[in-house]
Amino acid sequence: MKIILKQSKRYLAAIALFLLGSCSDNYLEQPALGALDDNVVANAQGVQKLLIGAYGALDGQQDADNALGGGGPWEAAPDNWVYGTVAGGEASKGSFGGDQPAIDQIVKFISNPTNGFYNTKWKALYEGVARCNNTLRLLGNVEDISDSERLNIEAQTRFLRGHYYFELKKMWNMVPWIDETTEDPKQPNNIDIWPMIEADFQFAYDNLPPTQSDFGRANKWAAGAYLGKTFLFQEKFPEARDILNTVTASGVNSGGVKYDLVPFFKDNFDAATENNAETVFDIQMVANDGTSTITNSNQGGKLNFPYNSPFRCCGFLQPSVDLMNSYKTEATTGLPYLDTYNQNPVKNDMGITASESFVPYTGSLDPRADWTIGRRGIPYHDWGNHPGIAWVREQSYGGPFAPKKNIYRQATQGIYADQSSWAPGTAINVHIIRFADVLLMAAEAEAQTGDLPAAMNYVNRVRERAANEDGFLKKYKDDSDPLAGFDEDQNAANYNIEPYTSTQFSSPENALKAIYFERKLELAMEGHRFFDLVRWGIAEETLNAYFDYQGNLTTDVRGGNFISGKNEYYPIPQAQIDLSVDETGAPTLIQNPNY
Template sequence: MKKIIFALSMLGTLFTSCSDDFLEKEPFGELTDQQVVLPENIEPLVISAYSILNGQGNEASNAFNSPASNWSFGDVLSDDAYKGGGGTGDQNQIHRMEIYTTDSQIKDVEQKWSVLYEGVNRANTVLKALKNTTEFDEGTKNQRIAEMHFLRGHFYFELKKIYNRISFIDEDGNYFSNTMITPEEVWGKIEDDFNAAFNVLPETQTDPGRPTKWAAKAYLCKTYIFQQKWTEANAAADEVITNGGYSLMSNFNEVFLPENDNGPEVVFAIQYSINDGSPSNYNGSIGDRLMPPGGPRYPQYGFLRPSQNLVNAYKTNALGAPLLDNIDVTATDNVDPRLDIVVGRPGVPYKDLGINYEENWARDLATYGPYGPKKRVISANDPNYLPSWPYVTAANYYIIRYADVLLWKAEAAIALGNLEEGRTYINLIRERAQNGAYIQNLDGTADAANYLIATYDTPFNSPEAAVTALRTERRLEMAHEGHRFFDLVRWGIAAEVINTYLEKEKIERGYLTGAAFVEGKHEYMPIPQGQIDSGGTDDNGKPLTTQNPGY
């Protein structure tokens, strides 16, 4: 079996509503407190907690409003991507996010919050049931408890990085609104979940969809990185690198092929599948279904369009180092070979289709420019691609891959003053890009562009140079994986980078005129208004849940 399938369809018998006379009768289709602790009912509850990882929280096909990949929250809000689609009115609420006029009633703000808290709720439901059961195999019980701590840690991590001032509820029903618990205390709760998972989870899993001990340690490392706990992050990264058994694949392009989506580089992934009997193939990459780039083989949804700024970031100088001049790439420029793996560029072959990507593939070319997404789009020839509505794939989304861990190690080392150690780990990433297979022209006789990349072969001459190299490498390696905006925020440079980006982009992308990032506000999404309205008040009549600054 390729992967564990977390089906949504089987959950109907667990969560259907009861009739009007439910006070007199045992609810049909619901589980009583006595039933919920039975082993045959707990395992479906476990599956339900995994199933919502994909962001699909209802019976509609709109998980693109709460995508697990965070393409809208992490890429479009950054300097890496435009919203795309059929103009600014197509999914206008994402357009408003892109130009930083978000408010607390935007659908994506509300739905992402709702889906993530539903994940918390499902994990808590399992944890409570496992605490109260006496009939579950002890070893399996402990492992499922650890898995639910891992999942709950993930859901809270996502909430924390997107909304910052979040509420917390545990499996015992203890509730702390965002005026009762600080963001720092929430970080501590997340650390507790990943530590609890690490202490119990096995080093390997038969089902690749379940987290391992080293996935928990890697996520703990990420939690430390976001808090700038450099000593702890450095030690956690070392443990994963030494003990996890992970490795970089030799070719960057192959990392994102479906046959490798539980490969040696994948630390933890959301498992997708198609043609498995689920309604409307909702177990596929439903949150990314607007990503197909158009052209002769794909529907022309055309969302997540690479920015000119991102394309320019892949330029290299005569020595193969990043140029970072933000001058538009020309056909004669040297470029990092990862560019044509991440971005569909006119005149460059697209996947294994035997055709070049052309600018007329791009939907609304005048608004969003000529480039298309490529990195996480799979070949239309691949059986893991569904060539009919909703055009989803079975290619997993990687929450953490080994390149993340290596770059976190480099970042922590540099922050601790170990610039040479940081350079070593950055170079591991660049060596893979340098030595891997390059995209060829259609007849296979030459490289498709002037690819040139080199490692950093001399020591960094200052901490600032090391930080620049690290941050550049993370952008080039992780582009369009939903991380860029959150990196800018945690580095404290979001306002500077994004406003500089907008200044030039407005010249070519006129729809960005008027966009401005406000420091101290736009680093986080607003708390959904519905949550504030329903959050209750204290004894003095003051809201228990309050809005983020600036909204």
């Protein structure tokens, strides 16, 4: 059930604009100005609507036509497909070189502070901060609610503010802190805001109830998971271990269901089976909400469907050859090739026309590959076998593959797809944290603090779910008629995955290598990769090796170069620096190093 955002988002944008004032480019020059007197909204109903407005900013979309502030909606996409997935080497931008060329600059780390994508993302996140601050400021004047309801609202709001600032911190590192007590919003970015983010999540963890009336609202355990993630990003490994172990042992989702991995990996990426035991915190998406737009249907991902296909548009977010090769497993052990996965690559159809025959790869493979990556000759959910180059806009530029986790099913498209725009929307949620992520974060914390058996058990729990044979894709009975049905007796590929043994977890270094790789396999295409590489301190070596390998196969990343000491964080948007100029003519905001 997605009550908070399914029933409320239809009027959310109008409420947010009405109560919080219209948006401008200058988020630091003046506070959000209310169109109504505070006394009008300082009541139980008003503050709840303000809180819903704070939730509504999660999707990064302000109106039906574009993202907040006039940029394309993909510039502030909440799943960070540009900044986390493509920039992390999991996918090519896709389409062709002349389409959204600003993304090419970002993923090759040759962009500058004037790139408009950064400004759109910055504004979208600070809009969320502004909505949270307005909610907290007005909450103090509300008299017609109980103490418990007041505490619940405050804790939810601080959870959301923690999220928005977490996103800002991992994107730009040094960003200004503005809260409900700030009188002059033109604040410098010269302090580390981790302590404030940590305090918001700690307050939420201490004060949120374990369940909520609406599934989309944050609960105590979502706050605990996010607090653990905050510790992990700060390398506070003992603190991260303790809270993440508590969440894994005792946590329940907002509906009261104990956290667990759902039996089938694929069920996390189907609107019909989401909001399940694995849901820690999702951005709730909804199709066909009556607005005749896809603003609430993951508009930020509208480009990311196969080109010239039943989805109409637009050929972006093509999984990389490097990612596909990562899913190879050793035939005898069922384990991945941690260091040599790009040797003897998975066969693909690069350069093979649609009229030529093609037999897919028959080697040993992790089954998550085919729930993550669309490739020729393998069922593309229930749409038939992926036809290869016929659904690729420019194969030499972006490669042969298509994204899959974001793709709705043919059988249920009338419910979960939204065709109200020139590109489709979808009701598939955006995962901020799911339970598999929590398990792998807990594994990392355990390995960093010395308990390698515990770390291995967490990782193997994830791998054992991936090995559930009932969740494997099947070949179609009749390749000439892909809608004829599945052959239940034969898998679509030679799937082979096994748990790790103590041999691979014999040292912290070996354990961490396995954990890092498992995050790549499990969470691929979900926006985590770049930020993981940065916090692990291996972005330069990993991404430059990716550029060397992938650049020999596709033209999109040629010339890419990650520079340590610079590219760990994106440049502060020049537009925001210009707007931060004080009365002396000096900017309040300081640019990140080496830009």
